[in-house]
Amino acid sequence: MFEGWDAVVLARAQFAFTMSFHIVFPAFSIGLASYLAVLEALWLWTGREVFINLFNYWLKIFAVAFGMGVVSGIVMSYQFGTNWSVFSDKTGPVIGPLMAYEVLTAFFLEAGFLGVMLFGLERVGHRLHFVATLMVAVGTLISAFWILSANSWMQTPAGYAVNADGQFVAADWLKVIFNPSFPYRLVHMVLAAYLTTALVVGAVGAFHLLRDRHLAGPRVMFSMAMWMATLVAPIQIVAGDQHGLNTLEHQPVKIMAMEGHFESHKHGAPLVLFGLPDQAAGKVKYAVEVPKLGSLILKHSLDAPLAGLDTVPRQDWPPVPITFWSFRIMVGMGFLMMGLGLLSLWARFRGTLYHSRLLHMFALAMAPSGFIAVLAGWVTTETGRQPFTVYGLLRTVDAASPLAAPAVASSLIAFIIVYFAVFSAGVIYLLRLMAAPPHHGERGPGGEAPARAAGITPAAGATARGNA
Known part of the structure; x- marks a missing residue:
């Protein structure tokens, strides 16, 4: 199947394959998280039941897409160590902290509020629940900030020095983070997600x-x-x-x-x-x-x-x-x-x-x-x-791990089989969720509009949990 391909080409193909599956889910979840925040804000503002029905409808879809994005992204991180160890060694002092900042700020923020967003509508109050939804939306944007900063530095490196071991190290973190292409790429990607x-x-x-x-x-x-x-x-x-x-x-x-x-x-x-x-x-x-x-x-x-x-x-x-x-x-x-x-x-x-x-x-x-x-x-x-x-x-051919082509090819074949099986099932499930129409009534989770009830008397939790 991959006859004539060397280890570097196979490693690039493997990263391209896994990245192609991964990137579509963050692009969708970034925009969808903001859309959910807008829907909930409109519900709290107007009390119209159509907005909370749409919120609950897209919340289920967001949860599945978010989970698939997390799973596909974790796999990619391991490839830095397996297929691109020289790249990791050379750029680790710069790329490593940027990736860590993404985890410490965005991922922890998303993980901390995601459970409240998914299950807490009638447990924490409507306004506090909206704060949780807003924090998840902000978390997805912060995640995009750090990931694009790291990738943009690879496109337009700035603020770096090279130490005695040949590693890139940060001489000016502000120049590393806000490298010349980063602002343009951040705006372009966020708009693309929306x-x-x-x-x-x-x-x-x-x-x-x-x-x-x-x-x-x-x-x-x-x-x-x-x-x-x-x-x-x-x-x-x-x-x-x-x-x-x-x-x-x-x-x-x-x-x-x-x-x-x-x-x-x-x-x-x-x-x-x-x-x-x-x-x-x-x-x-x-x-x-x-x-x-x-x-x-x-x-x-x-x-x-x-x-x-x-x-x-x-x-x-x-x-x-x-x-x-x-x-x-x-x-x-x-x-x-x-x-x-x-x-x-x-x-x-x-x-x-x-x-x-x-x-x-x-x-x-x-x-x-x-x-x-x-x-x-x-x-x-x-x-x-x-x-x-x-x-x-740093040339691509000089950034790859010293692996034999058959070893990379076997893992690539395994990725292809598993990804198509798992993610095809996930996409089919998402399409089935979308094929079902949202609830078309104007009746709230507890039968009363949030404009009157938010922060005073919680609506019936059973109905809200059923909708969520």
């Missing part, structure tokens, strides 16, 4: 509206999701553009691969829309180009010169075809999201938001688009950094 969640929520709402357009719960979730797509998708495109400009400044070779610029352009570079990058030949075959638009986007000038991969030694080239196409998939998904948001805005203006079957079918088809965009963005980021694990400082 869009991913909004598209799933919108798709579930559309699915139920296609079956019965009068259900209160699907109407509310669909409307909220479409507002998110309408407002956030354009902001994400602008944030992505700023992130690209930052990448051009600090990782120009990645931009060359993303844009398919094998050759330098002294008087304005084209924007290559599509084509077949040929890394061996050093050109994009059958390219569909817009003259000088590449320079306008990246340099804000039609005639601005742009360097190409012909200025970089071939041994430092990333895998251009993968980076080129993953970037286009990500951008394509982004424009489809914006299109969905604009179409929903038009339908809202015409009063057909809950009646347009075309819009609902479009929203349903867009359910996986956020996950596809997140995966494509991650592939673009990581393959564009190659052949380095720490950009410009």
Whole structure:
């Protein structure tokens, strides 16, 4: 199955495989935790039962997705020691503390309040329960902060020194944490998580509206999701553009691969829309180009010169075809999201938001688009950094453990079998939860609105626990 692959390629394939499974769950749970906090806040504010029904509906889904994210993430940590021991040794004094901060702040915060969030609605009071929900949402964002800081340092290392043992050590922790690419990548990833969640929520709402357009719960979730797509998708495109400009400044070779610029352009570079990058030949075959638009986007000038991969030694080239196409998939998904948001805005203006079957079918088809965009963005980021694990400082081939290829291949096969079995079952269960419609009444857990009851008389706990 993996004949001809060496240990380094197999180790990279194993990390890519496990990371591909893992990243979709945090992307979903980050957005969903914030959505749950908004739903509970709206319930406490308005007393409308539809909001607590939606909260309980998505709470079960969040619990499963959160658990799957934790399990898949733990496995990845062990690979630093098994497959990437040299990387761990060289970067441990920098990466180790950043990962520890994530555990000490975000994970402990999430774990401490998750039980209250899941089971404490009628045990701790409605307002204190909302605080717990808010803390879980904040915890997911803090987790994203530290993980992206660590990964961004590998992309744009700063604030480091190299000791006598050849290890990277922190000379300035603020520069390590807030390295040049980190703010852009944090904003880009958090917005991506919110869009991913909004598209799933919108798709579930559309699915139920296609079956019965009068259900209160699907109407509310669909409307909220479409507002998110309408407002956030354009902001994400602008944030992505700023992130690209930052990448051009600090990782120009990645931009060359993303844009398919094998050759330098002294008087304005084209924007290559599509084509077949040929890394061996050093050109994009059958390219569909817009003259000088590449320079306008990246340099804000039609005639601005742009360097190409012909200025970089071939041994430092990333895998251009993968980076080129993953970037286009990500951008394509982004424009489809914006299109969905604009179409929903038009339908809202015409009063057909809950009646347009075309819009609902479009929203349903867009359910996986956020996950596809997140995966494509991650592939673009990581393959564009190659052949380095720490950009410009530590090569991937020098970061791997001294393992034989059969040993890595056997563990990779085991991961493939176990992951597809376990996570397929988990995803099927999530889809079954989403296929069931939320409770569509306006009756609260105890039959009274929280605006009157919160903090005074708790509602009947049995009903709330049943809904949760």
